[in-house]
Amino acid sequence: MAEFENKSVFITGAARGQGRAAALAFAKEGAAVAAFDVATKIEYPAYAEGAGEELRSLKAEIEAFGGKCITPVGDVRDDNAVTAAVEAAIAAFGKIDIIFNNAGICAYAPIEEMTDDEWDAMIDINLKGPMNVVRRAVPYMKKAGSGVIINNSSVMGLRGGRRLSHYTASKWGLTGLTKAWAIELAPFGIRVVSIHPTGVNTPMNDGLAAMEGKTPKEIAEASAGNLLPVPWIEPEDVSHLVLFLAGDKARYATGSQFVLDAGLLSV
């Protein structure tokens, strides 16, 4: 039997990048996938082209190999949309066993140039978004007496980033939420962990590169400082960690931070 047969996973930011790779990996291991994404161009950051076509093609790809997938569309900042998506997952699959809080944005801004709107968008999507998802989904996990929540923070949730104060604050905030939720949810059999990847080869990096007038590789090399000689890691490298943490082999992992940084944080 596939490892996640009869399990249901709710993934935010599932159309592209790491969310998409995780959705495919979970579905290949038998999980039913609720793939939530804004799937349209949002006002900030400038790179965020709409991912509507990718969300449709994800569903088609999963169904082509016999998997189950629903694709609720909405913004993680919008409580009504998140509530509707959680309800849609419950209606379709009867439960949510795993949440991958993955939707996020990134952009650069020096301290004195950062606008209120930029600060608010970063904190609202990267930090409040996961809170919105968890507060709506947790009642179902509590009722089931089990669950796993995996938060996609970043190496920037464990260190500082240049021209990234809003991003760094949002990602440290998500590390903090991981700790707080782990404490509150452990009595209900619900585990909560965060992951901390170095630069990942996704459309986010392409978008940052376009805004900076550089190639994605230059962006990755400038911001990474990986010890292993790679500019970035691949979305599938992250999925391997996510699936391990979601599974029973990680049954005693909670409240912890899992680094996948090609050595970056060792310096």
Ligand SMILES: NC(=O)c1ccc[n+]([C@@H]2O[C@H](COP(=O)([O-])OP(=O)(O)OC[C@H]3O[C@@H](n4cnc5c(N)ncnc54)[C@H](O)[C@@H]3O)[C@@H](O)[C@H]2O)c1
């Ligand atoms: N790419 C990296 O180098 C890197 C490194 C470490 C951590 N991360 C984090 O990993 C996560 C995924 O990043 P990625 O590289 O796959 O990014 P990506 O831009 O390639 O994909 C992000 C997805 O999230 C969706 N999304 C964006 N805003 C949303 C919103 N408000 N509501 C719902 N969906 C929304 C987008 O449509 C897109 O499909 C993010 O939280 C990011 O901060 C990225």
